[in-house]
Amino acid sequence: MNHELQRGFIIMLTVTGLSKTYGRQILFDNVSFSINPGERIGLTGRNGSGKTTLFRLMLGEEEPDSGEIRIPNGYTVQYLSQHINFTKSSVLEEACLDLKAAEDGRDETYRVKSILSGLGFSQSEFHRNPRHLSGGFQVRLNLAKILASEPNLLLLDEPTNYLDIVSVRWLIQFLRTWKDELILITHDRTFMNSVTTHTMGIHRQSIRKIAGSTEKLYQQIIQDEEVCEKTRANDERKTKEIELFVNRFRAQASRAKAVQSKIRMLEKREKREKLTELPELDFTFNPAPFPGKWLVEADDVSFSFSDDALPLIHAFKIAVKKNDRIAIIGKNGKGKTTLLNLLAGEFQPGQGEIRYNQNLKLAYFGQTNVARLDPDKTVLEEVLNAHPAHSLGSARGICGSMMFDGDNALKKVSVLSGGEKSRVLIGKLLVSPANLILLDEPDNHLDTESIDSLIAAVDTFTGAVLFVTHSEMILRAIATRLIVFDNGKISVFEGTYDEFLERIGWEDEKSIAKTTNEKTIEPQNKVSRKDMRRVRARLIESRSKVLGPLQQEIESLEKAITRLENRIEDDNQSLIRASNVGDGRTITSLSISIHNSKIEIERLFDELDRLAGEHHRKSMEFEEQFNALEQV
Numbered sequence: 001m002n003h004e005l006q007r008g009f010i011i012m013l014t015v016t017g018l019s020k021t022y023g024r025q026i027l028f029d030n031v032s033f034s035i036n037p038g039e040r041i042g043l044t045g046r047n048g049s050g051k052t053t054l055f056r057l058m059l060g061e062e063e064p065d066s067g068e069i070r071i072p073n074g075y076t077v078q079y080l081s082q083h084i085n086f087t088k089s090s091v092l093e094e095a096c097l098d099l100k101a102a103e104d105g106r107d108e109t110y111r112v113k114s115i116l117s118g119l120g121f122s123q124s125e126f127h128r129n130p131r132h133l134s135g136g137f138q139v140r141l142n143l144a145k146i147l148a149s150e151p152n153l154l155l156l157d158e159p160t161n162y163l164d165i166v167s168v169r170w171l172i173q174f175l176r177t178w179k180d181e182l183i184l185i186t187h188d189r190t191f192m193n194s195v196t197t198h199t200m201g202i203h204r205q206s207i208r209k210i211a212g213s214t215e216k217l218y219q220q221i222i223q224d225e226e227v228c229e230k231t232r233a234n235d236e237r238k239t240k241e242i243e244l245f246v247n248r249f250r251a252q253a254s255r256a257k258a259v260q261s262k263i264r265m266l267e268k269r270e271k272r273e274k275l276t277e278l279p280e281l282d283f284t285f286n287p288a289p290f291p292g293k294w295l296v297e298a299d300d301v302s303f304s305f306s307d308d309a310l311p312l313i314h315a316f317k318i319a320v321k322k323n324d325r326i327a328i329i330g331k332n333g334k335g336k337t338t339l340l341n342l343l344a345g346e347f348q349p350g351q352g353e354i355r356y357n358q359n360l361k362l363a364y365f366g367q368t369n370v371a372r373l374d375p376d377k378t379v380l381e382e383v384l385n386a387h388p389a390h391s392l393g394s395a396r397g398i399c400g401s402m403m404f405d406g407d408n409a410l411k412k413v414s415v416l417s418g419g420e421k422s423r424v425l426i427g428k429l430l431v432s433p434a435n436l437i438l439l440d441e442p443d444n445h446l447d448t449e450s451i452d453s454l455i456a457a458v459d460t461f462t463g464a465v466l467f468v469t470h471s472e473m474i475l476r477a478i479a480t481r482l483i484v485f486d487n488g489k490i491s492v493f494e495g496t497y498d499e500f501l502e503r504i505g506w507e508d509e510k511s512i513a514k515t516t517n518e519k520t521i522e523p524q525n526k527v528s529r530k531d532m533r534r535v536r537a538r539l540i541e542s543r544s545k546v547l548g549p550l551q552q553e554i555e556s557l558e559k560a561i562t563r564l565e566n567r568i569e570d571d572n573q574s575l576i577r578a579s580n581v582g583d584g585r586t587i588t589s590l591s592i593s594i595h596n597s598k599i600e601i602e603r604l605f606d607e608l609d610r611l612a613g614e615h616h617r618k619s620m621e622f623e624e625q626f627n628a629l630e631q632v
């Protein structure tokens with residue numbers, strides 16, 4: 001069945017009377033909803049509420065206890081998993097894995113290549129081993145795989161985990177132009193609201209769907225719960241009144257009839273349960289005393305993965321103080337995790353030295369540690385494992401504060417949701433006292449309420465915290481110093497994230513350029529004309545070194561945009577011809593090509609914008625320096 005015919009459906013997917021339990025845990029109780037054409041739905045709910053499970057039910061990977069999910073014939077559903085699992089040895093092969101075999105045996109790899117390029121992979125990366133990619137690029141590869149298979153319904157489970165701010169922007173643009181249906185799970189509400197038309201929330205074992213944003217949904221839920229609570233309190237008061245009546249007049253024969261009828265009323269009354277409080281994560285880190293001042297000092301540290309590659313980290317210096325709150329920020333694949341690994345002593349620097357205070361007690365929440373959890377162990381065993389000498393009682397206590405109380409502590413890691421796994425990792429950190437905590441994107445997978453608890457715990461911790469996050473909300477709430485990976489450099493910024501944005505900003509080397517150039521100009525006051533000329537010549541040289549390549553990049557971007565615009569023009573002409581003869585297949589493939597070109601143009605324009613801005617800033621700086629030179 002071709003695509004055009006499918007769009008004739010009125011309802012794409014219907015769920016009726018769906019129930020699902022795991023043991024004593026009820027996830028869904030008699031849930032019904034449907035998905036209509038063109039809807040982009042945000043799916044929200046606390047960690048462990050069953051979002052991923054709902055996807056698995058839709059895909060038929062999991063059976064409901066009762067109820068059904070109906071999907072029209074020929075309607076295809078694809079899933080971006082929260083967990084990453086690669087089987088091929090190259091990026092390109094992996095991306096081609098889910099390609100539908102083309103009916104005429106055409107080679108479709110070119111299309112996959114263009115999707116990969118759109119997602120920021122360079123040609124040379126096509127042959128890399130997917131497992132060697134950084135977390136962010138692994139997510140992009142997963143996404144490329146699915147986009148290549150062109151489903152009707154796209155299911156995305158937390159696609160922004162491990163994605164940097166720039167890639168998230170790209171993804172928003174892409175998803176907003178998605179022509180069919182999609183359901184998106186993310187704990188990032190801003191991201192969700194900028195992509196979706198509808199919101200669906202899992203709350204107290206049921207599902208509610210509305211047109212509009214998450215805020216609207218949660219407002220409705222709060223209102224309903226208030227009404228529900230008022231009705232319950234009212235009911236309770238009435239029941240009490242009836243009971244009083246019955247007790248008072250029970251003994252009077254003249255009222256026997258009335259009493260009997262009241263008793264029947266009582267029996268018929270349904271008792272409304274008070275809504276239970278939803279559990280919240282509540283914990284503090286376990287502080288180790290620290291008598292000194294500096295915990296760790298990195299001195300001119302450089303590191304690269306291979307000898308011929310440019311160093312990922314070059315001449316890096318920092319001293320970490322007792323109460324520091326340092327955020328490490330920068331795009332995917334720039335070396336943030338590597339830096340944490342160096343500071344944690346898991347990698348050795350190629351050059352320079354890292355000195356540790358003898359009283360240092362370190363705890364490390366690694367980005368890949370989720371994968372190190374043993375699927376066959378229980379939550380309790382994992383926590384005990386972090387420190388075998390620990391008593392069972394205190395391990396139970398830690399499980400409880402991570403919301404695994406009672407039998408929940410005996411759940412196997414293999415069945416845990418993404419957020420639950422993150423909570424196990426935090427629990428393991430709490431076992432041993434620490435005075436330096438390293439956190440690598442701890443907020444991935446955690447729901448908003450849990451992120452608030454995490455921030456509160458960091459706030460009250462007496463030791464130092466070094467963390468990587470892409471969440472601007474967390475950066476603002478915690479960071480007082482920054483390690484910035486930007487424009488191929490790594491530098492320390494003494495200030496908050498807002499101060500950084502205000503004074504420096506991303507992709508802006510102003511301060512660095514200034515300091516180096518100031519050094520050249522400094523000895524001007526007492527120099528001879530000859531020296532002045534030399535300085536001027538050097539300045540001209542350095543201007544063309546800086547502006548030349550920028551100009552070249554700008555020109556090649558402009559050419560690429562013109563090429564793409566011409567291609568769209570040609571495609572449009574062909575599209576008219578194909579429409580005239582009713583060639584459905586060509587129409588589809590041309591529409592895709594036009595769509596992809598538009599997205600690529602959008603990306604190139606963004607890049608152009610950035611480069612033009614940088615070119616302008618740099619030119620102004622040189623201008624100022626020439627002026628300064630004139631005045632000497």
Ligand SMILES: Nc1ncnc2c1ncn2[C@@H]1O[C@H](COP(=O)(O)OP(=O)(O)OP(=O)(O)O)[C@@H](O)[C@H]1O
Binds near residue numbers: 022045050054082417
């Ligand atoms: N096979 C299973 N056996 C037992 N319990 C399970 C199984 N699969 C999932 N669960 C439990 O069901 C609940 C829902 O899991 P699910 O992965 O759907 O949550 P989620 O809403 O996606 O959460 P998160 O936001 O953390 O990703 C969790 O408490 C999980 O531990």
Ligand SMILES: [Mg+2]
Binds near residue numbers: 051053082418419
């Ligand atoms: Mg999940």
